[in-house]
Amino acid sequence: MAETHEQDVRVQILNSFLTTPHRKLEELAPLHTSALERDPLFYGHLALWYFDKGEVRDHKTLFVAHLATCNFSEFREVGWVLLQKLAPFEVSRVLNHSKRVLGKVPRSLKSAIAHYLKTRENNPRQFDGAALRARNDLKHLYASLHLKPGPRAQAILFAKQPPADSELAALKRLARAESSEEQALIILDSKLPYTTAIGAIKHITPALLVALINAMSPQEVINNMAALKRRGAFDDNEVKALIKQKLAEAAGDKRVSTLKAKKAIEVARLDTETERTLNEISDKRVAAKVEIKRPTALFVDKSSSMTNAIEVAKQLAALISAVINADFRVYAFDTAAFEIKARARQNERPVLSDWEQAFKFIKANGSTSIGAPLKRMYLDKIYTEQIIIVTDEGENSAPYFRSVWSDYTKEMQSTPAVIIVQVDSDYNRFSEDLQKEGIEVVKYKFAGDYYSLPNVLNLLAAPSKGELVDLIMRYELPQRPRLAMAK
Template sequence: MTMTKTEADLRLSMLNSLLTCPHRRLGLVHPLHTELVKQDPRFYVRLAAWYADHGDVRDHKEMFIVTLALSDFPGHRDTGLAMLRELPPYQVGRVIDFIHGRKEDVAIEVDRKPDDVPASAFRPKVDRKAARGKKPGKPKMAEGGTVTLTDTFGLFRNVPRSLKTEVVRYLREREADADWFDSTAITARKTLKRLYALLHVKPGPRAQAVLFDERPPEGSKLAGLKDLAKAETADEQAKLIAAHNVPFRVAIGLVKGATPKVLTALVGRMSPQEVINNLEMLRKRGAFDDAGVKALIESKLESAKTATRVSAFKAEKALESVPVSAAVRQKLEAVADSQVKARGRIARPTALLIDKSGSMSQAIEIGKRLGSLLAAVADKELFVYAFDSIAYPVESAGPELSAWERALTGITAGGNTSVGVGIDQLRRKKQFVEQIVIVTDEGENAEPRFVPALQKYREELKADPTVCFVKVSGATSQLEDECKKAGIAVDAYQFNGDYYALPNLVPLLARPSKLELLQEILEYPLPARRTE
């Protein structure tokens, strides 16, 4: 299949839009997906399948399913429903909730009642201190109080019959396996109850007993959970956690003490990502003081290298915030390195240019993380410069984030902006690259200018590097517009402040060309809906 330039540009813009992380506010990405599926429905469904396997942001994965489940384009619903079956229950619940819509009352503290808020929504603050010692009567009211407002979430549409059918199959599949259902009920009880109630699904006997009658069968995990809550000693709780395989995030709220036996039972039930996320809590509870518990933590970190649901940047965040031993630090660094490398290798010489001009402190922070990210996956040369009106070479001792922080020590935001000065340095030093990544707001007010500098670089080094802008908050499209006028193709990714979305760049930079990536997505196999 041959793509025209217009088709390729459209599809690249669809890819570029996925470098966002709305933090569970699906309403922020719904208009984007609605527009994308209209622009190119055939590419959109392939992109959804590809992103389900290669993407990082759960909100986008959920919104792909919402959009496909509501689409009238042939084949979209079946693909969306096939993808739904692979989600954990809490994400299935979020998909259904967003389509059905939900209202929640939110209490907000205010200094005084707003004029446009009805009295029924306002609860005055009672000044108990002023009323103390006075005769019984109405206490004095303070000026402020609490305003209760109704927050709406979702589309407020009828859930399609096909989607309801798939959720029923999803629930019945879990009901058919008692251990699986009990494990799901422990971690997603509210979600399961809402799915049964919202979609008017009659629960099976076990679901009825566990979720609605509060009578879990004897010997089940749910019954074990009740025993765990009643246990008098920490050692007894440790035995029950191990015997019933109680998940860490449930057990941690019930344990009475942090003995080595309890910590061993907790860590044994933790996923590699949970260990990384809770290192500080484990440290404070003395987990590293016991040789056995410490060894178990280290084995979990070892398995995190190849685990499918581990975030590289969360491992790096743990390195920043948790004081751990050199051995544990080394394992965390290995986790981050392995997880980044698993996303692909960059086989093209690359330049990273970091804008350090006035108000560009965010660009410097992104530059540290991108430098660490690219260094970990680069098989060819990586040249890095921080620039304002002059370019500062940045050389790191290694791919670790700490190494890049040291390399950028003393580089602070300030000065005018010449994006072309970094390109000029590449040209003067005869540094041949095939792609250039620039972290910037696209503002430019000093010579040499970017477009003329790039044209000169291409001419002298006989190179034709691709250009990728990583745009920080408040960025314009100044340089993109100038590139278009000069006939230079560029990609641009809007960074919205979430560093966990940055690994999405790796698959996009790892391909020899963006056209090859688009072709890979266009040929990506679609998941098939199960026949029951």
């Protein structure tokens, strides 16, 4: 019974990876609190695994806040180390969450933040960049914890007298510059970030766009793709070539968010070539994270009101296609099943645009028979080891999944794991019925956050839930550097 109880906690927090609302930490805090209290050892290792594999910042912030304020010194050490990996605005959110929600700021957390700030002060370039992007967050950290800023931090953050060699001083020079050539030189020399520099420029020329894009990271180029298009970046061949070069760098940049490239396509309405490049970037980033080795099937509920399920399935199909090295089948279903096949370019894997084309005639209507695609696989003798079902769980027509299950498992000599991605519903009857039949079921509720979907891949890549837990537990708990402990 105790082992089952522990497993429930682990499944619950893994399930939360698909339901994370951005910037709503208070909604997830009880979940993290419960998991830490009921299984602190797993929670500590899970934090390390998530920093390595996960993409949703809200979870990383919560892991640090809850570990850094917990009652176990070993896990406070983990929180101390992980905090050093965060951006200034995330550290500010850790502090706010610790004070306002958890109600405490222990000395170890204050020490972690003090070390974080001192490390950046010791690197003027790093500190200036942080001050340029997150000045108010840095001021909040110093002031809230009564930490004395160093001379450079004092001059930039509080005295408003930035040193001549600082990026903030360069920004002031940029605002005063009269020619586009002078502005371009200031941007290039100081590497001013696009979002900051653009506000100081009145007239955008191709030369200025080149300077701005040169100063941008690949992720910044992707994030600002729509704004660059509005400013004519794709109308100039030299500027467009530079964007293409930055996008090529993005494929190997670990800092690039997997699905933000796909979001850029949706927002910016780019040309076909650039869209394909962005899709390839996303797929390469996904492929660098995991590899799925088990034959996998994706069942997509296309019954009435399941339009969102179809959209989620397109994203999942593209993500899985990028990392699977085994048979992968996709079926849409109402009371019948329809196999969906994406056609990619020769010798390439299908990308999102290929799956969108494959799904273009799939519309939400009809009743729901989740057993229909499983029966189709049974009749076609298709072997699989895991089935992802995107559905609201409202099965109301034969053939029923649980009825076909015994025939399929007996014929194919396989008992697939079932992963339910629940969309637009709180209905539990389907999953409960499967569990009563002894079928291995994991359920995730999707709440509209497409940025969290890549986290599913880590779970699909694991041979079983138990082996995934073993993988997480292999992450060694770190300790803060001895030099930092001595201070």
